[in-house]
Amino acid sequence: MAKQAFSRLGRWCSRMFAVECDPSSDPVYFALTKTPQTRQCSERQAFEKIFRKAKSFSLHVCTEDKIQRAKFYEDIKNNTIPGVSRGCSVFDVFSFHPDVKNSALRGFLVRGVADIQETGLFDELVRNPGLNVCTYVLEEDTEHWWQHLWSKAEDGRMVVVEKYCLVPAEKPEHHPSTLNIINSDVFYKFGDACKVLRECTKFIPESKELLELVDQGLPLKREGRFPVIVIEGLDATGKTTLTRSLTDTLNATLLQSPPQCLSPWRPRFDSEPALLRRAFYALGNYITAGQIDRASAHAPVIVDRYWHSTAAYGIATAVSGRVDNLPGPGSEVYRWPVDLLQPDLVLLLTVSPEERIRRLRFRGAEKTREEAELEANDRFRSKVEQAYKRIEDPACVVVDASPPPDQVLQQVLLLIKNKCHL
Ligand SMILES: Nc1nc2c(ncn2[C@@H]2O[C@H](COP(=O)(O)OP(=O)(O)OP(=O)(O)O)[C@@H](O)[C@H]2O)c(=O)[nH]1
Numbered sequence: 001m002a003k004q005a006f007s008r009l010g011r012w013c014s015r016m017f018a019v020e021c022d023p024s025s026d027p028v029y030f031a032l033t034k035t036p037q038t039r040q041c042s043e044r045q046a047f048e049k050i051f052r053k054a055k056s057f058s059l060h061v062c063t064e065d066k067i068q069r070a071k072f073y074e075d076i077k078n079n080t081i082p083g084v085s086r087g088c089s090v091f092d093v094f095s096f097h098p099d100v101k102n103s104a105l106r107g108f109l110v111r112g113v114a115d116i117q118e119t120g121l122f123d124e125l126v127r128n129p130g131l132n133v134c135t136y137v138l139e140e141d142t143e144h145w146w147q148h149l150w151s152k153a154e155d156g157r158m159v160v161v162e163k164y165c166l167v168p169a170e171k172p173e174h175h176p177s178t179l180n181i182i183n184s185d186v187f188y189k190f191g192d193a194c195k196v197l198r199e200c201t202k203f204i205p206e207s208k209e210l211l212e213l214v215d216q217g218l219p220l221k222r223e224g225r226f227p228v229i230v231i232e233g234l235d236a237t238g239k240t241t242l243t244r245s246l247t248d249t250l251n252a253t254l255l256q257s258p259p260q261c262l263s264p265w266r267p268r269f270d271s272e273p274a275l276l277r278r279a280f281y282a283l284g285n286y287i288t289a290g291q292i293d294r295a296s297a298h299a300p301v302i303v304d305r306y307w308h309s310t311a312a313y314g315i316a317t318a319v320s321g322r323v324d325n326l327p328g329p330g331s332e333v334y335r336w337p338v339d340l341l342q343p344d345l346v347l348l349l350t351v352s353p354e355e356r357i358r359r360l361r362f363r364g365a366e367k368t369r370e371e372a373e374l375e376a377n378d379r380f381r382s383k384v385e386q387a388y389k390r391i392e393d394p395a396c397v398v399v400d401a402s403p404p405p406d407q408v409l410q411q412v413l414l415l416i417k418n419k420c421h422l
């Protein structure tokens with residue numbers, strides 16, 4: 001067991017390690033090296049900011065099984081690990097190769113635990129072989145901080161199988177949370193989303209029924225000749241109101257994503273980790289694409305949310321810390337999926353945060369977990385808004401939706417006339 005664990009852990013060598021103590025500032029970055037480097041007194045504060053003097057444990061979820069990793073990470077993050085909740089600080093951490101796609105392993109640092117043996121960490125490790133636990137110790141003689149990787153030996157004892165010296169390092173070009181977006185936080189192909197849903201049938205049997213709903217012959221190019229207009233925007237920007245009045249005025253067909261047929265499963269997937277939530281919404285977009293293809297043969301089609309929502313919420317959820325940690329405009333994460341039917345026009349409704357809150361209160365509707373997050377967290381909301389505006393091919397056209405409903409409708413009808421010749 002130790003040998004197998006060691007070989008799996010071995011790929012961690014010469015990686016970087018980032019600790020996110022404060023989401024409003026950059027993480028503290030360290031290089032993991034096999035041999036201690038000469039200490040600079042200026043580095044002292046990097047260590048004291050993270051480790052103080054107390055022992056600290058970093059819990060890395062390191063398994064090839066994406067589903068297990070996503071579920072375990074969420075479960076552990078949202079509950080407390082037995083014996084470590086009292087007075088401990090918990091920070092997000094990333095172990096990664098700088099600027100290498102798909103190299104980031106998310107985990108978190110629990111600081112201030114008296115002794116690792118006292119906690120439930122080792123029991124968790126035994127129950128979840130894919131889980132790896134590290135401790136951080138200051139070696140008094142060399143005054144260096146070391147990361148010790150633990151694993152379970154054949155005789156059942158926990159042993160240190162590898163150790164790396166921590167050296168403060170410069171921040172890499174890309175925030176580590178942006179490295180795994182493609183196919184872990186956002187899906188750009190139908191098959192990739194289906195793969196995740198297929199793998200989770202073991203603990204979400206409903207996924208099998210979902211997969212049967214999707215027509216395997218997905219429409220890439222639209223056969224229909226009528227325009228397709230998507231209305232996007234944060235909740236309470238007026239999408240439902242506008243899509244209904246547009247549908248009446250244009251004698252159009254109103255569709256939405258996720259489509260009605262997925263409603264029975266939505267609460268379940270909204271409560272699942274981001275990986276599964278995103279696969280569910282991606283699947284919803286492909287089912288809606290089939291409906292758009294058929295409907296646009298007979299009349300104009302208005303769609304309430306589509307790919308922009310899926311990608312914007314996925315990217316904003318994945319990228320931690322500041323808004324400027326988002327991948328820059330033009331990044332491949334903002335591109336349209338090659339196999340998803342494209343609309344003719346995407347309108348992004350925007351209102352001021354104050355007006356949105358006023359409308360939300362007035363409407364009093366219940367919120368998804370992400371909508372609650374939008375309220376509580378300006379930074380998350382700004383990341384969603386920025387991501388919406390960076391998505392390409394087609395990019396969205398921003399509409400000021402703060403005027404009264406009839407004025408917004410007239411403004412949008414003019415836009416549709418100019419862009420779609422309707
Ligand atoms: N439709 C959609 N919703 C998503 C997606 N990803 C996350 N969500 C969440 O679902 C919420 C929207 O749910 P909807 O069913 O579209 O309800 P809605 O009435 O359009 O929401 P409002 O914007 O409040 O009108 C979003 O605010 C997100 O919290 C996605 O890909 N598509």
Ligand SMILES: Nc1ncnc2c1ncn2[C@@H]1O[C@H](COP(=O)(O)OP(=O)(O)O)[C@@H](O)[C@H]1O
Nearest residue numbers: 235236237238239240241359363403404405408
């Ligand atoms: N242009 C507008 N001006 C003022 N209030 C509006 C406008 N559009 C919608 N509302 C009101 O704001 C609330 C949210 O509108 P809704 O269409 O449900 O937004 P969304 O579908 O984007 O969540 C509703 O109570 C609605 O009556």
